[in-house]
Amino acid sequence: MKIMAQMAMVMNLDKCIGCATCSVTCKQTWTNRDGVEHIWFNNVETNPGVGYPARWEDQRRWRGGWRVDQSGRLCLRQGNKAERLARIFNNPEAPSLDDYYEPATYDYQRLIKAPLTGLTPVARPLSAITGEPMAIKFGPNWDDDLGGSALWAARDPDLEAIATKVELAFEQSFMFHLPRICEHCLNPACVAACPSGAMFKRVEDGIVLADQDKCRGFRMCVSACPYKKVYMNRLTGKAEKCTFCFPRIEEGQETVCSETCVGRLRYIGVILYDRDAVGALAAADNPLAACRSAMLDPHDPGVIAAAKSDGLPSDWLDAAQASPIYELAIRQLVALPLHPEYRTLPMVWYIPPLSPLLEATGAMGGDDTDADDIAATVTAMRIPLDYLAQLFAAGDQAAVAGSLMRLAAVRQHMRARSLGRDDSAAEAVGASPEDLERLYHLLAVAKRSDRFVIPKAHHESTAQVAAWAGGCPVGGGPGATRRKGRA
Numbered sequence: 001m002k003i004m005a006q007m008a009m010v011m012n013l014d015k016c017i018g019c020a021t022c023s024v025t026c027k028q029t030w031t032n033r034d035g036v037e038h039i040w041f042n043n044v045e046t047n048p049g050v051g052y053p054a055r056w057e058d059q060r061r062w063r064g065g066w067r068v069d070q071s072g073r074l075c076l077r078q079g080n081k082a083e084r085l086a087r088i089f090n091n092p093e094a095p096s097l098d099d100y101y102e103p104a105t106y107d108y109q110r111l112i113k114a115p116l117t118g119l120t121p122v123a124r125p126l127s128a129i130t131g132e133p134m135a136i137k138f139g140p141n142w143d144d145d146l147g148g149s150a151l152w153a154a155r156d157p158d159l160e161a162i163a164t165k166v167e168l169a170f171e172q173s174f175m176f177h178l179p180r181i182c183e184h185c186l187n188p189a190c191v192a193a194c195p196s197g198a199m200f201k202r203v204e205d206g207i208v209l210a211d212q213d214k215c216r217g218f219r220m221c222v223s224a225c226p227y228k229k230v231y232m233n234r235l236t237g238k239a240e241k242c243t244f245c246f247p248r249i250e251e252g253q254e255t256v257c258s259e260t261c262v263g264r265l266r267y268i269g270v271i272l273y274d275r276d277a278v279g280a281l282a283a284a285d286n287p288l289a290a291c292r293s294a295m296l297d298p299h300d301p302g303v304i305a306a307a308k309s310d311g312l313p314s315d316w317l318d319a320a321q322a323s324p325i326y327e328l329a330i331r332q333l334v335a336l337p338l339h340p341e342y343r344t345l346p347m348v349w350y351i352p353p354l355s356p357l358l359e360a361t362g363a364m365g366g367d368d369t370d371a372d373d374i375a376a377t378v379t380a381m382r383i384p385l386d387y388l389a390q391l392f393a394a395g396d397q398a399a400v401a402g403s404l405m406r407l408a409a410v411r412q413h414m415r416a417r418s419l420g421r422d423d424s425a426a427e428a429v430g431a432s433p434e435d436l437e438r439l440y441h442l443l444a445v446a447k448r449s450d451r452f453v454i455p456k457a458h459h460e461s462t463a464q465v466a467a468w469a470g471g472c473p474v475g476g477g478p479g480a481t482r483r484k485g486r487a
């Protein structure tokens with residue numbers, strides 16, 4: 001057993017309004033430069049929809065993530081080392097600029113300098129790359145611009161994977177927003193696929209970074225990442241990705257996207273995992289259960305003893321015990337991983353959207369405060385359960401239903417408490433009233449210090465971190481951590 005600490009995030013999709021403030025502030029901080037115009041480390045998608053880059057979830061095309069072969073071994077979908085090396089100079093599984101979009105600006109000068117005529121001057125779109133006039137055909141949240149219309153939503157790979165008939169007429173379609181960053185996976189396919197050792201997972205906090213000095217631009221990381229969260233700078237030809245704002249995290253501050261999130265829907269904390277178990281968990285039969293098992297109980301005496309003997313600083317252990325991530329993902333089982341079937345053990349989890357459930361209960365003539373009526377609606381939701389299960393639970397509808405039922409129980413319980421009534425909401429979902437009240441506190445009225453429990457980096461103990469890193473395998477394999485100390 002080798003206990004490691006990992007920064008993780010949970011986002012509550014019920015609260016996301018799709019304003020893209022997170023995307024813009026991230027871009028201003030990290031990708032406001034030439035060569036990265038088309039890159040959004042944080043992007044917000046509308047579901048159903050094709051996402052960004054278009055159809056990133058279509059692993060038949062991109063061959064991202066891991067698979068388990070016939071002998072039960074975990075392998076990159078990209079193939080073995082020889083197969084990957086054979087594609088170094090011609091990598092058909094890397095998205096093109098068209099899959100992202102050609103970034104545009106507008107001819108604002110024309111508005112200012114056009115000669116006086118009887119016609120109103122028009123600012124035509126210009127390519128941000130060539131400066132030439134262009135027609136805008138796609139963008140980072142195109143589905144939202146088209147209101148989730150059948151034209152784009154029908155191409156969503158998650159819809160293709162389910163048999164449910166989904167109504168995509170504009171007035172009746174369902175939609176919700178999905179903000180996405182790099183998952184800072186425990187078993188990062190990008191790190192394993194990189195032939196030059198440029199991609200690495202930090203020992204001290206699990207943040208996955210791209211070393212600009214070592215990157216040779218082979219784009220293997222871009223292909224191997226099933227979330228398509230590594231990008232190529234078109235001028236330097238090097239890989240760039242979400243840094244989890246590590247300079248801020250090291251100082252105990254939340255990421256920029258989290259600080260500026262209008263909905264206050266992001267939570268950041270430390271989780272503990274056993275590095276030696278990563279390979280087996282990533283290859284497990286049930287990917288959702290494996291993701292959950294990866295997060296160790298920070299109050300377990302055995303885990304505490306192992307963490308201390310592995311040199312985890314005591315304030316990090318305290319932070320792991322106060323982590324909102326462990327509470328939401330494991331104790332309360334309301335947060336779920338995005339596409340656990342990619343087997344990268346992602347560390348940005350999501351609380352599925354509940355609002356349409358209560359709305360649907362009312363629309364179907366039920367009582368949105370009644371547990372039985374809500375339970376009946378779960379199977380007939382406007383956002384089909386199997387669609388959410390494709391996204392967050394490798395098809396396990398019971399896991400999504402369990403999360404939604406517990407979220408509904410919180411509302412029921414708090415309403416009953418305000419009215420001084422008895423209620424059975426907690427019992428119905430196998431929770432205690434205290435559990436539901438703790439969840440209410442975290443989801444509804446949490447202070448900043450509850451949402452972000454981020455211990456500061458221990459710069460004074462780099463020798464300790466070096467010793468820690470020495471006990472880890474180098475590059476390539478599942479859960480590999482290679483580099484010590486700061487990026």
Ligand code: SF4
Pocket residue numbers: 181182183184185188189190191208224225226227228229230241344
């Ligand atoms: S999502 Fe996972 S595989 Fe993709 S870049 Fe991030 S750490 Fe790597």
Ligand code: SF4
Pocket residue numbers: 015016017018019020021022023044177179260261262263264265
């Ligand atoms: S800032 Fe928050 S509410 Fe707005 S799109 Fe981003 S995650 Fe959603």
